[in-house]
Amino acid sequence: MAKKVLVTYASCTGFTQGVAEMIGKTIEDNHLVVDVIPMKDVKNLENYDAVVAGSGIQAGTWLPEATKFVRENRSELSKKPFAAFLVCMTLAMKNGENCRSHVQTWLQPVKSLVPTVSAEVFAGGLDLKKIPSASDRLKFRLSTLFGIWKAGDHRDWGVIRLWAGELKSKLA
Numbered sequence: 714m715a716k717k718v719l720v721t722y723a724s725c726t727g728f729t730q731g732v733a734e735m736i737g738k739t740i741e742d743n744h745l746v747v748d749v750i751p752m753k754d755v756k757n758l759e760n761y762d763a764v765v766a767g768s769g770i771q772a773g774t775w776l777p778e779a780t781k782f783v784r785e786n787r788s789e790l791s792k793k794p795f796a797a798f799l800v801c802m803t804l805a806m807k808n809g810e811n812c813r814s815h816v817q818t819w820l821q822p823v824k825s826l827v828p829t830v831s832a833e834v835f836a837g838g839l840d841l842k843k844i845p846s847a848s849d850r851l852k853f854r855l856s857t858l859f860g861i862w863k864a865g866d867h868r869d870w871g872v873i874r875l876w877a878g879e880l881k882s883k884l885a
């Protein structure tokens with residue numbers, strides 16, 4: 714019988730949602746049935762054989778709702794293959810790749826709640842119009858003017874698909 718995988722995400726401006734959807738599309742086949750659902754809409758985990766969870770990063774951490782989701786479900790998640798990812802702008806900076814090992818530490822709080830079969834970090838994007846807070850919008854507008862961050866979509870779909878493809882056997 715096909716196994717059921719939940720890919721769940723928390724996303725403030727939509728970039729992590731797109732990453733979660735790509736992961737779902739990549740791992741789905743005759744043997745793996747995949748649901749891609751925002752964390753706030755997940756009703757129960759018992760029906761799933763494996764879970765992939767990801768969040769956009771703000772101030773160097775997963776969004777609060779994402780950490781809460783893992784904390785509240787840690788015992789159920791610990792019974793299944795569990796993978797985690799994050800989406801951020803640091804990796805999209807010039808020389809951002811040099812920060813990869815630092816960015817990986819942002820997943821440590823999640824890994825210490827639930828052991829992961831795999832954990833990965835991805836570059837996301839910056840859409841100033843979608844940032845809810847006016848003061849954050851101003852801050853990030855300045856960061857683009859000073860050339861620290863570049864607005865736009867920096868997701869590397871090849872890298873995302875590669876990770877998801879390698880993940881399949883670890884979830885099955």
Ligand SMILES: Cc1cc2nc3c(=O)[nH]c(=O)nc-3n(C[C@H](O)[C@H](O)[C@H](O)COP(=O)(O)O)c2cc1C
Nearest residue numbers: 724725726727728729769772773801802803837838
């Ligand atoms: C308020 C705010 C704070 C952020 N803080 C960070 C940060 O500390 N480090 C980082 O690399 N990216 C940071 N980002 C960039 C986001 O992680 C990036 O835009 C990501 O693609 C957002 O994913 P989402 O659209 O799914 O929320 C921040 C973005 C916002 C709006």
